[in-house]
Amino acid sequence: MKVTDYIKSAKQTLFSFEILPPLKGKSIQSIYDGIDPLMEFKPKFVNVTYHREEYIYKEKGNGLLEKVAIRKRPGTVGICAAIMNKYKVDAIPHLICGGFSKEETENALIDLQFLGIDNVLALRGDPIKTENIFKAHPKGHQFASDLIHQVNDMNHGKYCIDDIKMAPTDFCIGAAGYPEKHFEAMNLKTDLIHLKEKVDAGATYIVTQMFFDNKKYFDFVEACREFGINVPIIPGLKPIKTLNHITFLPKFFHIDYPEELSNELLKCKTNAEVEKVGIEWGIQQSKELMQKEVPCIHYYTMSNSDAVKAIAGNIF
Numbered sequence: 001m002k003v004t005d006y007i008k009s010a011k012q013t014l015f016s017f018e019i020l021p022p023l024k025g026k027s028i029q030s031i032y033d034g035i036d037p038l039m040e041f042k043p044k045f046v047n048v049t050y051h052r053e054e055y056i057y058k059e060k061g062n063g064l065l066e067k068v069a070i071r072k073r074p075g076t077v078g079i080c081a082a083i084m085n086k087y088k089v090d091a092i093p094h095l096i097c098g099g100f101s102k103e104e105t106e107n108a109l110i111d112l113q114f115l116g117i118d119n120v121l122a123l124r125g126d127p128i129k130t131e132n133i134f135k136a137h138p139k140g141h142q143f144a145s146d147l148i149h150q151v152n153d154m155n156h157g158k159y160c161i162d163d164i165k166m167a168p169t170d171f172c173i174g175a176a177g178y179p180e181k182h183f184e185a186m187n188l189k190t191d192l193i194h195l196k197e198k199v200d201a202g203a204t205y206i207v208t209q210m211f212f213d214n215k216k217y218f219d220f221v222e223a224c225r226e227f228g229i230n231v232p233i234i235p236g237l238k239p240i241k242t243l244n245h246i247t248f249l250p251k252f253f254h255i256d257y258p259e260e261l262s263n264e265l266l267k268c269k270t271n272a273e274v275e276k277v278g279i280e281w282g283i284q285q286s287k288e289l290m291q292k293e294v295p296c297i298h299y300y301t302m303s304n305s306d307a308v309k310a311i312a313g314n315i316f
Ligand code: FAD
Pocket: 048, 049, 050, 051, 052, 094, 095, 096, 122, 123, 124, 125, 126, 127, 142, 143, 144, 145, 176, 177, 182, 183, 184, 185, 186, 190, 191, 194, 198, 207, 208, 209, 210, 236
């Protein structure tokens, strides 16, 4: 079922979460171990991220280094199929522009349709670690809006090879939104212009980047509405769990902690203390979002469901 249909028929705020494929070499059981504790909260859908290749340098033994491409977390599509089969919930694969030609994207979408997947979250992807700006595949897409156009074209029976009559797909397309603006955008206004382009291209719902200050989300939703972006905007929340997160999350995701939260984090000496603060903060954020009747709260588990379970147990 489509995310937008779940939202339309919901009587209260929905619960959903995102998982990462495990590192190469781990079994599907590691995915189930992360999902099992969260099923009691009846998620309507589970997102599975996509991770493209990285480059590493391998010693060749003669003093030379060899540049090798590796994908540390393959398996997005297979994991989606396994989740749908085991839990009977919708799984949403993340689809990215980076590393894909249009034809490869088309073929991936055909596979997804055959698997009965109704939703995709369409993203550009970040630059790979060895590049400081995003470089599109020579035959691929530069921006998420271009990818969304392609999925929407397929929803209208228009494929890359246009001399064959094709059955239209019927994907519900999600896009990413940034309450604190995307880090490359000149300002929030230009970012909203491009967000509107994604909606005009066919995205029918938005999932936000994590944020820790609900006001930023509420202001963002208001700004979107003023811009004529009228699709549901699902807030994304991430529980802070470790001492490392204190600096990693703002650096990696380009987000700020509100002062009240940073004051609490500064007092923490151990991961356990950080986790306690993160859970309490997540509960307060979730309670307020729920009171304001947001369509769904989407939790980023980053492959560890304990903190999300502790928050959801107080909310759902
Ligand atoms: P875009 O919408 O293409 O925007 C990228 C930048 O380009 C923005 O600054 C935007 O303002 C600008 N822009 C857009 N259109 C134009 C234009 N026409 N002209 C000029 N500038 C333009 N990454 C992964 O690799 N895998 C994942 O699974 C994944 N999941 C995510 C899930 C969520 C909910 C979110 C919020 C992010 C996720 N990301 C993921 C990260 C995402 O890929 C990065 O944030 C990426 O840098 C931007 O993706 P986007 O889809 O927002 O890109």
